Amino acid sequence: MSYTLIHQDKNSKARLGKLITAHGEIDTPCFMPVGTQGTVKTLAPGELEDCGAQIILSNAYHLFLRPGIEVIKKAQGLHNFISWHRPILTDSGGYQIFSLALLRKVSDEGVEFQSHIDGAKHFLRPEDIINIEQELAGDIIMPLDECVHYPCAKDYAEIAMRRTIDWAMRSKAAASKNAMPNTKKRQLLFGIVQGATYEDLRKECSQRLIEIDFDGYAIGGVSVGEPKTLRYNIVNFILQFLPLNRARYLMGLGMPEDIIGAVEIGVDMFDCVIPTRYGRNGTAFTSEGKLTVRNAPYIEDFRPLDPICSCYACKNFSRAYLRHLFNTQEILGAKLVSLHNVHFYLELMRNIRKAIAEDRFVEFKKAFLSNYTSN
RNA sequence: GGGCCCGUGGUGCAGCCUGGUUUAGCACGUCAGAUUGUCGAUCUGAAGAUCACGGGUUCAAAUCCCGUCGGGCCCG
Numbered sequence: 001m002s003y004t005l006i007h008q009d010k011n012s013k014a015r016l017g018k019l020i021t022a023h024g025e026i027d028t029p030c031f032m033p034v035g036t037q038g039t040v041k042t043l044a045p046g047e048l049e050d051c052g053a054q055i056i057l058s059n060a061y062h063l064f065l066r067p068g069i070e071v072i073k074k075a076q077g078l079h080n081f082i083s084w085h086r087p088i089l090t091d092s093g094g095y096q097i098f099s100l101a102l103l104r105k106v107s108d109e110g111v112e113f114q115s116h117i118d119g120a121k122h123f124l125r126p127e128d129i130i131n132i133e134q135e136l137a138g139d140i141i142m143p144l145d146e147c148v149h150y151p152c153a154k155d156y157a158e159i160a161m162r163r164t165i166d167w168a169m170r171s172k173a174a175a176s177k178n179a180m181p182n183t184k185k186r187q188l189l190f191g192i193v194q195g196a197t198y199e200d201l202r203k204e205c206s207q208r209l210i211e212i213d214f215d216g217y218a219i220g221g222v223s224v225g226e227p228k229t230l231r232y233n234i235v236n237f238i239l240q241f242l243p244l245n246r247a248r249y250l251m252g253l254g255m256p257e258d259i260i261g262a263v264e265i266g267v268d269m270f271d272c273v274i275p276t277r278y279g280r281n282g283t284a285f286t287s288e289g290k291l292t293v294r295n296a297p298y299i300e301d302f303r304p305l306d307p308i309c310s311c312y313a314c315k316n317f318s319r320a321y322l323r324h325l326f327n328t329q330e331i332l333g334a335k336l337v338s339l340h341n342v343h344f345y346l347e348l349m350r351n352i353r354k355a356i357a358e359d360r361f362v363e364f365k366k367a368f369l370s371n372y373t374s375n
Numbered sequence: 376g377g378g379c380c381c382g383u384g385g386u387g388c389a390g391c392c393u394g395g396u397u398u399a400g401c402a403c404g405u406c407a408g409a410u411u412g413u414c415g416a417u418c419u420g421a422a423g424a425u426c427a428c429g430g431g432u433u434c435a436a437a438u439c440c441c442g443u444c445g446g447g448c449c450c451g
Contacts, residue, residue, distance in 0.1 A: 032412095034413060035413090036413050037413085041414085041415085042415090059412075059413085062413090089412095091412045092412085093412090094412080096412080096413090099412090100413095145412095147412080218412085220412070223411045224411090249412095251411095251412045252412045253411060253412095254411055255411075258411085271412060272411050272412085272413095273411065273413040273414080274410080274411055274413095276413070277410065277414060278410075278411095280413090280414075280415065281409095281410075281414085281415095281416095283410090292407085292408090294407095295406085295407075296405090331415070334415065
């Protein structure tokens with residue numbers, strides 16, 4: 001069993017758990033910094049470790065296109081190639097094929113698409129994606145799924161959902177066929193719940209995936225343009241069907257307040273580009289809310305981004321200096337604010353876990369939100 | 376001493392010849408917003424100009440004419 005439920009918060013559905021993978025254990029609820037191309041943008045592996053990252057996310061689609069799977073195979077796997085020796089989750093690229101690829105033709109067999117890099121045509125079946133992910137040798141692998149945008153007509157959402165189930169089944173079959181080459185422990189394979197904003201589709205998808213039996217369950221197809229309340233409701237709706245003895249992963253979220261809200265209803269895992277993307281674009285997350293570093297009020301503000309933060313950026317640099325770096329487009333600015341944001345997110349997760357362990361998650365949430373201004 | 380060119384938001388330019396269709400356009404900069412299984416990307420919005428100054432012609436002048444000031448170049 002890969003997931004162990006350690007403690008259930010007494011006043012909410014928040015749960016403390018442990019996920020066991022080939023490269024080590026992960027405390028949940030956890031946040032996975034996104035390292036699509038085999039790097040969490042601007043951060044070296046050692047810096048991620050200093051922030052307390054236990055797992056990062058990478059992407060089969062991107063690595064398949066560049067540098068190509070053969071290169072990573074010759075490097076003896078992704079961990080070795082990128083010199084990150086803690087767990088890695090590889091996303092299938094389902095999302096990218098639907099968001100980045102130029103032309104795509106989805107059929108029951110697989111996806112035909114044109115590379116967003118050089119326009120070359122590729123055809124990938126769910127089995128191919130699993131094969132790629134096995135070559136990458138990540139600890140947790142995601143099957144190919146079909147993600148639809150919001151709004152999506154129900155008849156198409158249903159087609160995509162059924163296709164996702166079929167692909168999930170084929171992915172599991174493909175995954176169990178091959179043993180992992182470089183480790184004794186097997187890769188964990190998660191199922192991805194689709195079904196857009198339709199409760200009956202989401203319910204059916206959840207149940208069918210559970211029948212197939214995965215190591216964990218992800219909720220996909222969220223944050224694709226739908227209103228926040230609708231998203232929250234559909235996630236909450238799905239969670240009731242997911243087994244308590246498996247990790248639940250909400251894909252692609254989110255803002256700090258959204259993560260806290262999702263933990264409260266029982267989500268264990270998150271990934272999101274927000275801390276690094278926003279960091280690169282000059283927005284920092286602090287205990288008081290978002291801080292747009294490049295804004296004029298910070299020209300002569302010599303305080304750190306967040307006075308209560310213990311990250312390298314906050315210990316050494318002022319808002320004024322960081323603003324200057326953004327103003328002059330110096331890459332150090334992107335790096336320091338990314339570092340701060342990743343630290344902030346991971347510190348948030350540590351505090352969340354501590355609060356759950358002590359049965360005071362609800363109080364923690366209240367205290368956090370009373371300081372923190374959203375929007 | 377003579378001749379020529381130029382003067383338009385913070386910066387660089389367009390518009391002027393053929394006056395009205397320009398509430399003066401563009402780029403960069405500035406200010407602000409977006410960003411959710413990636414984006415050193417991109418998008419959106421805003422502020423900012425008595426069109427060097429003065430006079431004239433005209434129903435109407437950044438635009439045509441005269442003068443002044445400022446900058447540059449050429450001839451002596």
